[in-house]
Amino acid sequence: MAAARRRNHWRLVTAPVLLVLLLASPCRCTGAAPATTMNATTDDDLRALLSFKALINGDPEGALSSWVNTSDPCGGWRGVGCHSLRHPRRVTSVELTSSGLSGTVSPYLANLTFLRTLNLSGNLLAGTIPRELGSLRRLSELDLSDNNLQGEIPSSLTRSSRLRALLLGRNSLVGEIPANLSHCRHLEVLDVGVNNLTGQAHPLLLGLASLSNLKKLRLYTNNIVGTIPCSLGNLTSLVILSMGRNRLVGEIPESFGQMTKLRYLHLAFNELSGTIPASIFNLSSIRQIQLSHNDLSGVIPNDVGSTLPNLEFLLLYSCNFHGRIPGSLGNASQLVMIELANNQLHGSVPLNIGSLRNLETCRCSKHWRLLL
Numbered sequence: 001m002a003a004a005r006r007r008n009h010w011r012l013v014t015a016p017v018l019l020v021l022l023l024a025s026p027c028r029c030t031g032a033a034p035a036t037t038m039n040a041t042t043d044d045d046l047r048a049l050l051s052f053k054a055l056i057n058g059d060p061e062g063a064l065s066s067w068v069n070t071s072d073p074c075g076g077w078r079g080v081g082c083h084s085l086r087h088p089r090r091v092t093s094v095e096l097t098s099s100g101l102s103g104t105v106s107p108y109l110a111n112l113t114f115l116r117t118l119n120l121s122g123n124l125l126a127g128t129i130p131r132e133l134g135s136l137r138r139l140s141e142l143d144l145s146d147n148n149l150q151g152e153i154p155s156s157l158t159r160s161s162r163l164r165a166l167l168l169g170r171n172s173l174v175g176e177i178p179a180n181l182s183h184c185r186h187l188e189v190l191d192v193g194v195n196n197l198t199g200q201a202h203p204l205l206l207g208l209a210s211l212s213n214l215k216k217l218r219l220y221t222n223n224i225v226g227t228i229p230c231s232l233g234n235l236t237s238l239v240i241l242s243m244g245r246n247r248l249v250g251e252i253p254e255s256f257g258q259m260t261k262l263r264y265l266h267l268a269f270n271e272l273s274g275t276i277p278a279s280i281f282n283l284s285s286i287r288q289i290q291l292s293h294n295d296l297s298g299v300i301p302n303d304v305g306s307t308l309p310n311l312e313f314l315l316l317y318s319c320n321f322h323g324r325i326p327g328s329l330g331n332a333s334q335l336v337m338i339e340l341a342n343n344q345l346h347g348s349v350p351l352n353i354g355s356l357r358n359l360e361t362c363r364c365s366k367h368w369r370l371l372l
């Protein structure tokens with residue numbers, strides 16, 4: 001009895017307090033405002049995301065099942081992030097990767113005014129890359145790699161001046177890489193490898209050479225033709241240069257020796273001629289040299305294993321190198337693969353390569369291949 005009376009008393013006292021709290025809540029708890037109080041701009045985000053969903057016609061893993069009109073995109077929609085401090089209710093990232101999504105990419109994603117990251121890599125998206133995405137002024141990372149996208153790379157994308165990463169590799173894109181990409185001064189990563197892109201290498205690379213923040217440049221497996229300008233060596237932050245399987249001609253510029261952070265030099269399967277510039281054998285940062293299937297000639301320096309101590313891959317087969325197999329290979333302790341066959345090299349493989357712990361393949365002559 002006493003307990004019940006006490007409970008009633010409690011109710012009487014708390015009721016007005018709760019009422020005051022309820023009245024005060026709209027200004028106190030803005031962070032947790034329910035969907036019904038979302039303002040007009042947040043509604044735009046909702047509509048844009050639903051229009052994206054509407055063009056997805058295959059979603060085998062139910063990646064978009066949490067995307068429903070009655071809820072708040074910032075309240076737990078899978079792959080949607082709202083990370084702006086000043087605009088906590090605006091969508092800043094959409095990341096739906098390797099989810100088997102098929103369909104096309106909605107141009108209305110361009111209505112996500114606050115979007116910084118769009119990552120739809122590893123799906124089955126087809127159709128073209130919407131031109132409209134170029135109006136996303138805050139876009140910093142655009143990753144549409146590993147899809148079935150067709151058509152050209154819209155040059156309007158270059159209007160996203162804060163772009164740091166543009167990854168469109170492994171699609172079926174055609175046409176030229178937009179020349180005015182060189183306006184994207186913050187670009188650090190450009191990967192358009194394995195498409196059907198065409199165009200002249202020289203003017204393209206001349207433009208890209210001014211992007212001083214560029215760290216990764218992947219243009220491999222396309223149909224880019226012509227010579228490499230010396231100024232590409234100005235990219236002193238470059239770590240990965242991958243332009244194999246194109247139709248590059250002429251010489252590898254001596255200026256590449258300025259790229260002191262370079263780890264991967266991949267230019268195999270082109271029509272490059274001349275010698276490998278001596279300056280490249282000075283780049284102690286280098287891990288992989290892949291220059292096979294070119295018309296390169298000259299000798300491979302005998303001390304290459306000492307000047308390039310981090311070398312993992314030395315792939316120089318099917319060129320025109322002459323002279324001796326470098327005696328210092330056994331000194332490059334990280335070596336994994338050596339391919340020197342189909343050249344005019346002579347001499348024997350240095351005995352001490354047997355002590356290289358990571359070595360998997362040494363193919364040093366037409367007639368034999370050493371597998372360890």
Ligand SMILES: *[C@@H]1O[C@H](CO)[C@@H](O)[C@H](O)[C@H]1NC(C)=O
Nearest residue numbers: 038039040041042087089090
């Ligand atoms: C409405 O949206 C604007 C723009 O994003 C934002 O600044 C404002 O804080 C929002 N208001 C509310 C009540 O969420």
Ligand SMILES: *[C@@H]1O[C@H](CO)[C@@H](O)[C@H](O)[C@H]1NC(C)=O
Nearest residue numbers: 046047048050051068069070
């Ligand atoms: C979301 O639901 C509201 C209310 O039912 C409706 O008016 C609106 O058209 C819907 N929006 C979309 C994009 O489906």
Ligand SMILES: *[C@@H]1O[C@H](CO)[C@@H](O)[C@H](O)[C@H]1NC(C)=O
Nearest residue numbers: 044045047048049051108111
């Ligand atoms: C996109 O934004 C435009 C202009 O604000 C608006 O007219 C249109 O309805 C929006 N569409 C979607 C699907 O969000």
Ligand SMILES: *[C@@H]1O[C@H](CO)[C@@H](O)[C@H](O)[C@H]1NC(C)=O
Nearest residue numbers: 097119121141142143165167
């Ligand atoms: C996009 O997502 C994939 C898979 O999670 C990731 O490997 C990749 O680095 C992301 N892209 C960017 C630009 O961060």
Ligand SMILES: *[C@@H]1O[C@H](CO)[C@@H](O)[C@H](O)[C@H]1NC(C)=O
Nearest residue numbers: 155156158159178180183184
């Ligand atoms: C690049 O060229 C296209 C087409 O001419 C244009 O729409 C775009 O605004 C240009 N980008 C820059 C950054 O000037």
Ligand SMILES: *[C@@H]1O[C@H](CO)[C@@H](O)[C@H](O)[C@H]1NC(C)=O
Nearest residue numbers: 170171172173194195196197
């Ligand atoms: C490039 O085009 C050729 C012929 O038009 C086609 O056979 C090939 O599959 C295409 N490659 C890619 C990666 O789309």
Ligand SMILES: *[C@@H]1O[C@H](CO)[C@@H](O)[C@H](O)[C@H]1NC(C)=O
Nearest residue numbers: 209229230231232233234255
């Ligand atoms: C870029 O390289 C070229 C040729 O190698 C050189 O003449 C030019 O001064 C360099 N520019 C900058 C900004 O370093």
Ligand SMILES: *[C@@H]1O[C@H](CO)[C@@H](O)[C@H](O)[C@H]1NC(C)=O
Nearest residue numbers: 257277278279280281282283
């Ligand atoms: C290699 O580096 C040394 C020491 O930094 C320098 O003296 C030499 O000129 C360089 N050689 C080439 C070919 O760049």
Ligand SMILES: *[C@@H]1O[C@H](CO)[C@@H](O)[C@H](O)[C@H]1NC(C)=O
Nearest residue numbers: 302303305306327328329331
């Ligand atoms: C390999 O390294 C050792 C120790 O640094 C050095 O004495 C030797 O000359 C090197 N061998 C070659 C062929 O460069």
